[in-house]
Amino acid sequence: MKENVKAKKSFNSNTLLLLITIALFIVLYAGGCIAYGSKGFTHFQTFLNILITNAGLICVACGMTCVMLTGGIDISVGALIAMDCMMLAVGMSNGIGAVPMALLVLIVGIVFGIVQGFLVGYLEIQPFIVSMAGMFFCRGMTAVICTDQVSITQEISPTFYAWANAKIIVPFGGYTNNKGKYMAPYVRPGVIVALLVLIIIFIVLRYTKFGRSLYAVGGSETSAAMMGLNVKAIKMKAYMLSSFLCSIGGICYCLNTMAGSVSQATGLEMDAISSAVIGGTLLTGGVGNVIGSFFGVLINGTISSIVKTNGKLASSWPNILTAALLFVFIVIQSLFAALRARRSK
Amino acid sequence: MEENVVLTARGITMTFPGVKALDNVDLTLRKGEIHALMGENGAGKSTLIKCLTGINDFEAGEIHIDGIEGSVKNHSTRDAQNVGISTVYQEVNLCPNLSVAENLFIGREPLTKLHTIDRKSYNTRSQKIMDELGISVDVTQNLENYSLAIQQMVAIARAVDMDCKVLILDEPTSSLDDEEVEKLFTLMRGLREKGVSILFVTHFLEQVYAVCDRITVLRNGTFVGEYPIAELPRVKLVAAMMGKDLDDLAEIKKEQKDFSKEPMEISAKGLSHAGTVKPFDLDIHKGEVVGIGGLLGSGRSELARCIYGADKAQTGSLEVNGEQVKINQPIDAMNKGMGMLPDDRKAEGIIADLSVRENIILALQAKRGMFRQLSRAQQEEIADRYIDLVQIKTASKETLIKQLSGGNQQKVILARWLATDPDFLILDEPTRGIDIGTKSEIQKLIVKLAGEGKSVLFISSEIEEMLRTCNRMVIMRDGQKVGELDHELSQEGVMKAIAGGESK
């Protein structure tokens, strides 16, 4: 009986992090609504815009969560997105269709992930070092493909242009503007892709053997091996999944920017990591889920959106605020870990 | 194959670079027996187990398993599980962040038609398994919420549910208290009834006699013999393990002496540490050896840690040599002439990647401070002196400590403290997990130190050992000091005191 009481408490501390995250998002967003209501922050479309801007980041954060669950990290994602965008832009400028290029990008993502995963899983090299090399490689490769900025215009690829500009109307939450015209809220195709990825990864993590084995590896690698799991293969698959999702994210990202350039998506890896951490994923592995990471992305997006709406704040504020949040959540995580350690003593 | 025999290993031989770890070793396990595998450190017990479970590749010999044609050679723990050999180690090899049910089923989860995991079905099946084994847990809770003993039982339940014929328990009782050990034994006996063969490795002699049917003894990598338990009394077992009749274990005890007139070395008043030790008073005189008796978790280590500042005392005061002192961390205690050999040698004792020399001089150097570095010549002189004094068996003083055997590592830590010339030495389980020969050497050393006027606080799980060396014993129960015994120390008396009013 005594054991069960103890168990209840700790169950709360794990979900508590997620609840704090969701609450924080609501508070931030409500704060934005109150402060900038006059600038249209209260419109449903503002929220949808956050989703549209961050569609790519959502996919990346899902992949990052999977890798972090195993206790690893993948800092190559930002550079991989830059490489994806550059491939798409250059490929389509040379007359290759949007669909084959998108497929090629996904295949490159998988291959890149397999190489990273092999180095981490089978050669047991530190994930940070491997993905750092991956980051160097992708950034440099982007420049090798083309050193200039390449734009994707309607002439270059009508299909891709159509994807980027498709509006998917959301049937509720619209408003009538001051000219009396009904403004229907909409999202872009990227959002649908991102939400699909989110749902699929949620199911994979919770209801499949592979998903649970990620948690097992993150909980204790030696134990997972002792219990007959193929730790090396699981790790490799995690990195493969991360790079694959990152490439999907890269296509979504490109739909927003419609260009390829060497300096694109710099620091995106930090956004993805901080989203996951803010969402309750433990950096030591074994704890976390994509719903939390999704809210992490929304929090990051809301901060940028508020700063942008304000218009007067320096462009570096979102970075500083995200870092400050990251700081707070990392400290909370470590306090929880310390509490748990004390209790088990 | 003999009737009822589940596993036979014949002529197993395995060499590590330079050492013959196993030389022509035999092992026979019968259906439904608990079989003890005994031997001192370095006898080859772990190596043999690793050969059975596929972690080590043995060079010669054959393993036969009932129902399988020909010789079996495993290459991974998975292979071993497939032929029915499962192992549960002292450190539980489960995932603390997953639920009990998941830990039971991971890697072989029941699936629904959609190839997703059938959570409901494995939760109910897990609950049934645990109930059948008489372990009361809520299987949906995370494993980390349960005690080590329960975790170990979950590991056993997993092994049993995977149709294991042979269950290897490698030192499962090392970190359990008596009550938990008894629970574990009940579980083991239950499994024996079900026809599971258990290979039980332990350092505790009493436990062998409490639960085992047969004993296989190894010594220096060779097979000594296999005996039914009734034919091998304790003394003979020790003799078989040591390879000689043991005079060393006879009385080392010095003559009783009245210490109350000796000057006070340590005097604690109302020291406590939240959650582990309630306020206690303790006086230790010069030249006295005081033992702390109590079960694991009774606060016996914590009391010592509190004095030494390893866990900072939150209340109370401490006098050393009659002088009031404030101790915030170990270095403060060291500056007052204390030293502490912690119970967990690996986690808190050795600095694995440093040499024997560096490990010996570390505490002395810390005491001198960063800016007064010992010269290389001084370091070597000190290292040589103590390697000689406590007879550390090492290839050279520049050998990394991690390459030494457990007993020799412990001697290095002991040397580290002797080098600081302490007036008061705390020894927490100095003899745990080391062979009997080294044990008696350490016991003799304690008595010798006391003879030189140093005070010693000695903690051990083995009461006999404390009876042999201590002048006085402090008894701990549930984080509280419940009594002191100063004369007429006897096994029975101490046991009664430890058990308290509810003694059986």
Add this chain to the structure above:
Amino acid sequence: MKTWNKIKSWPLFLPVLALLIVMAINIIHDAATGANPLSFFMISLRNTTTSGTILYGRIIDIINRGSEVAILAIGMTLVVSASAGTDISVGSVMSLCASFMCMMLAGYGVSSTTTLAVPLIVGLLCAIVMGLVCGAFNGTLVAHLSIQPMVATLILYSAARAIGLLLCNDLIVYVRNPSFAFIGAFLGPIPTPIIITAICIIVVSLMLKKTALGMYIQSVGINAKASRIAGLNSKLLIFLAYMLCGLFAAIAGIVASSRITSADSNNIGLYLEMDAILSVALGGNSLGGGKFNLAGSIIGAYTIQAITTTLYALGVSSIQAPVYKAIIVVIIVVIEAPPFKAFMNRWSASRAAAKGVRA
């Protein structure tokens, strides 16, 4: 074979081998392009209008340009050893220190100046204090809150550069003052950064030789708990390592900023944390903490600079160079990886066995 094994087990084997390979590539390239094959090693005196008579040569250039990485590598080595983790914020901290210093020297909001608003020494001290503060922040998180080093330093990695931009009011602040520019220029014929690096290396080496700091840090890095019981203040030592790392990041920031006589927040120290970590790994130090070899890290740092310079000489543009660096990193870590070593050992053993059978 035996001597070969002996050489292989020498702690500086890897960095020295890498350096030799880079030199060989240079010699071959020079020979192939018809230049003097030994031009890589040639040092000459050259007269310039701006700095007078200075030393000139590719080696001098590498040692000069490698100064920042070498200085960072010192701090990084200590951090890796003490805390079994890397400080990934050093590049950003460099930039922050440089921004803070230039802001102080020029005055807030001033984008270009030739006269100093405060004495140079005040500006330098500001940079150093800022570095120490950043180091203390990282150190507190790692040592006192037991947060994984990489994660703890992630915070400043993403924030420091942004704070620097904020301090400079989103501008690139130019301080075109000769006394400031001197730090990144020449002292007599020798580039000043080389002298500063040499001083840093000598001071730290003396500290490691004459005090027990080296053993303390290694001991804490191998087993912090045991070190504490043996009387070391583990937390303080880890904290100290991060403080030193912050200090060296500040010095590197001063040098980098003085070279370009400005605080370019977005570009100073960009990716240098990677080079610093790489130097430590290339120097034969385990990124898992514990034992370290400072000389290895420093040779590693110059090797990396030599690689960069060589790539430029081979006509690779600076934004493409990371591809090759990445490949080099992977080769190094793969060679060092225990599973790879085990595989190679098995392979050579089976080959030896096959030979034995044939004989």
